Amino acid sequence: MRAVTWQGRRDVRVETVPDPQIHEPTDAVIRVTSSGLCGSDLHLYEVLTPYMTPGDVLGHEPIGIVEEVGSAVDRLAVGDRVVVPFQISCEACWMCERGLQSQCETTQVRATGKGAALFGYSSLYGQVPGGQAELLRVPLADTTTVRVEHGPPDDRYVYLSDVLPTAYQGLEYAAVPDGGTLVVLGLGPIGQMVARLAVHRQIRTVGVDLVPDRLARAAQHGAEVLDATDGGVAERILELTAGRGPESVVDAVGMEAHGSPVTKAAQTVVGLLPDVLARPLMDHVGMDRLSALVTAIEIVQRGGTISLSGVYGGAADPLPMLDLFDKQVRLHMGQANVRRWIPELLPLVEDSGDPLGVESFASHHLSLDEAPEAYATFQRKDDGMQKVLFRP
Incomplete structure (x- = not known):
């Protein structure tokens, strides 16, 4: 089959790799019909390269058709249409029963001390081949997949794999x-969907970004927007909120925020080191660009809540702990627990009125062969590229 593979820092290639096979009786193999390019994939493209191996198959946002099922799979049949959440979960362990599928005790990657195994996301999370491919092996298929109706276009459902649950949890955690x-903060795919969900709930929503296309898109869907290009974000936010700041902030940026040139340089240097040297630095030294999180701490109202949806990877980052303590700020964060939020989200994506604009959410529909250029363009934020769906 053809698949998008990681070959090195800023080097992804489309190659022919072996077709996936049923390894366990609980496995299924699906034929991928669409698969998203996520901002988290860009972390692998550059920052998290010490945890990658040449040939790793990327991608964690697929939808497709079941081609084959293992002998112990009883909730799926060949021909079913399924969304595949980015995490592999059992729905039966202590964590899953509490709605913490991202911490599934059956698939936890204990060798690295991490939570549930993720598709296409480095050795930190199990090195499971991902979904930017023609075919995908799905472990624990009965409890990992979400079965959806045939008929509506993939764009109607595919975001249930990651974008929608991550945004929904970010909004829930923002309280x-x-x-x-x-x-x-940050109007990439996750931030855009957080804003749409908030506006749908009639919450006053202010979106902040540097990219004009992203700001315009959020404004079209009812958010107030602030261009952060010229700085002064904190002052302008205070002006909009009676001098107190917002009760809630979602940081949808994460470890690759603009405005952190020293840390960016350090990330680049570490990414160029041999893995045996780079991994200990990534594991034990703060390597995140924290400007977005620092802004969140600065602007949030005293007694308010910061929800982190953007991914952070450093282990010992310097934070303004005195400000957090003094302002009595609540922090809530973590990988989205995808299946926990599906019951709330499925009616929204199946609503014929498309209240979240999922059918027009993708800015680009591309073939797998266009993946290398898509990664580069998405990282540069060029060509109006806001969300990519690959069609194998």
């Missing part, structure tokens, strides 16, 4: 009070 204001 916006009645009549409160939400600020969303």
Whole structure:
């Protein structure tokens, strides 16, 4: 089959690799019909390269058709249409029963001390081949997949794999009070969807970004927007919120924030080192660009809540702990527990009125062969590229 493979820092290639096979009786193999390019994939493209191996198959946002099932799979049949969440979960362990599928005790990657195994996301999370491919092996297929109806276009459902649950959890964790204001830092795919969900709930929503296309898109869907290009974000946010700041902030940026040139340089240097040297530095030294999180701490109202949806990877990052303590800020964060939020999200994506605009959410539909250029363009934020769906 053809698949998008990682070959080195800023080097992804489309190659022919062996077709996936049923390894366990609980496995299924699906034929991928669409698969998203995620901002988290860009972390593997550059920052998290010490945890990657040449040939790793990328991608964790697929939808497709079941081609084959193992002997112990009883909830799926060949021909079913399924979304595949980015995490592999059992739905039966202590964590899953509490809605913490991202911590599934059956698939936890104990060798690296991490939570549930993830598709296409480095040795940190199990080195499971990903979904930017023609075919995908799905472990624990009965409890990992989400079966959806045939008929509607892939764009209607594919975001249930990651974008929608991650955004929904980010909004839930933000705990916006009645009549409160939400600020969303970063208007990439996750930030855009957080803003749409918040506006759908009639929450006053302010989106902040540097990219004009992203700001315009959020404004079209009802958010107030602030261009951060010229700085002064904190002052302008305070002006919009009676001098107190917003009750809730979602940081949808994460470890690759703009405005952290020293840390960016350090990330680049570490990414060029041999893995045997780079991994200990990534594991034990703070390597994140924290400007977005620092902004969140600065602007959030005293007694307010910061929700982290953007991925952070450093182990010992310097944070303004005195400010966090003094302002009585609540922090809530973590990988999205995908299946926990499906019951709330499925009616929204199946609504014929498309209240979240999922059918027009992708800015680009590309073939797998176009993946190398898509990664580069997405990282540069060029060509109006806001969300890519690959069609194998």
